[in-house]
Amino acid sequence: PELxxxxxxxGALDALTREQMSEELLRIWARHRKTVLMVTHSISESVLLAxxxxxxxxxxxxxxxxxxxxxxxxxxxDLLHEPRFVALTERVRHHIRTG
Numbered sequence: 645p646e647l648x649x650x651x652x653x654x655g656a657l658d659a660l661t662r663e664q665m666s667e668e669l670l671r672i673w674a675r676h677r678k679t680v681l682m683v684t685h686s687i688s689e690s691v692l693l694a695x696x697x698x699x700x701x702x703x704x705x706x707x708x709x710x711x712x713x714x715x716x717x718x719x720x721x722d723l724l725h726e727p728r729f730v731a732l733t734e735r736v737r738h739h740i741r742t743g
Contacts, residue, residue, distance in 0.1 A: 650682040654689070663721055666692060674718055687740070688724060691715075691732045699739040708743030711736050 654662045666689060673680060673693075684690050690697045691713055699709040713732060715723065723729050 646678060648678060648680040648682075650680060652683055652685070655685070662689070667721065669693060670719055687733050687736050688729075691729060691736060692719060692721075692723065697736050699736060699743055701743045709736075709739035711739065 654665050657665060669680070670693065680693075682690075682693065694713050697709075697711040697713060698707050699711065700706065701708045711732065715729065715732070
């Protein structure tokens with residue numbers, strides 16, 4: 645498909661399987677370069693996988709922040725420990741708390 649719509653696709657998985665599926669989604673995206681719209685409650689997952697993170701408010705939901713993720717691709721799980729990754733997750737977390 646030209647567009648993938650994913651609503652918490654890894655939400656019910658254990659941590660290791662969730663990481664494996666994130667790596668698989670990164671691999672699929674690198675190969676096919678399709679647009680993916682994914683809903684997740686995981687801040688680190690959103691920053692790892694996305695080029696943009698849209699933060700929504702509580703009900704009624706509306707977008708309170710649009711955070712660009714300028715991290716280079718290809719991405720891998722070792723990125724999770726880099727200062728620039730941590731800074732982006734903190735920025736998203738701030739918008740969630742104040743939005």
